[in-house]
Amino acid sequence: MTADQDKAEALTYALKQFVNVCDEAEALVGHKPLCATEVDYEELVQSMLPQTIDPQSVQGTGLKQLQHLVEGCKKCRLSETRTHTVFGEGVIPARLMVIGEGPGAEEDASGRAFVGKAGKYLDSWLGAISMSRETNVYIANIVKCRPPENRNPEGDEVAACLPYLKRQIQLVKPQIILLVGAVACHALLQTPDGVGKLRGRFFRYEGIPVVATYHPAGVLRNEELKRPVWEDLKKVAAYLATPLNGRS
Numbered sequence: 001m002t003a004d005q006d007k008a009e010a011l012t013y014a015l016k017q018f019v020n021v022c023d024e025a026e027a028l029v030g031h032k033p034l035c036a037t038e039v040d041y042e043e044l045v046q047s048m049l050p051q052t053i054d055p056q057s058v059q060g061t062g063l064k065q066l067q068h069l070v071e072g073c074k075k076c077r078l079s080e081t082r083t084h085t086v087f088g089e090g091v092i093p094a095r096l097m098v099i100g101e102g103p104g105a106e107e108d109a110s111g112r113a114f115v116g117k118a119g120k121y122l123d124s125w126l127g128a129i130s131m132s133r134e135t136n137v138y139i140a141n142i143v144k145c146r147p148p149e150n151r152n153p154e155g156d157e158v159a160a161c162l163p164y165l166k167r168q169i170q171l172v173k174p175q176i177i178l179l180v181g182a183v184a185c186h187a188l189l190q191t192p193d194g195v196g197k198l199r200g201r202f203f204r205y206e207g208i209p210v211v212a213t214y215h216p217a218g219v220l221r222n223e224e225l226k227r228p229v230w231e232d233l234k235k236v237a238a239y240l241a242t243p244l245n246g247r248s
């Protein structure tokens, strides 16, 4: 007999005893009994027992447990070539959550998100709106393992990894999300549109406002993108500065 069957049997016995006691009490005060014989105890007990939890499921995990699942993840081929998983980092609950594409070489080597050239540039963007990963921002990526040669993650790799990010967002509880780059926009907003078309307005993900902008690596390659990024950052800052939009 398994532990679950043991529990079910004990619960059934306790339930029967309980109904019998209730019946006796009802009889004492002259009420009609509960019809104990009509109760389907087995079915009742099954509905009361907690469902068996899949150890690989992200549901109900805390951040540490989630990180542990990511560290052991072998759901896609990116796990075969990674050095480290890159879970994400920052402050919880976050005022702002920045979501990028996936780790590059420096992130893969260190296990930390956005620590290479693009990451340092991203930190300077955050500094320009008086924010940082040390004080009020959480930073993560769509995929937690580096795609070889920094290629874009494939659809099945994104699909395998997305449940981790979705749970991470629930736990980080950001007031607003900034998606940097097309890969992040496509994955979270479920649209094939490019950043040029998506930026400049607010979207919602699970009720959380979302702003899309260019990826810092792209802006490093093309200076003309600096101005639109600055406008998008100001949009985020203005949203957070509006008193009704959340905690200060």
Ligand code: URA
Pocket (backbone or CB within 6 Å): 086, 100, 101, 102, 103, 104, 107, 112, 113, 114, 115, 116, 118, 119, 141
């Ligand atoms: N680019 C990303 O999208 N994420 C990182 O963590 C680093 C570079």
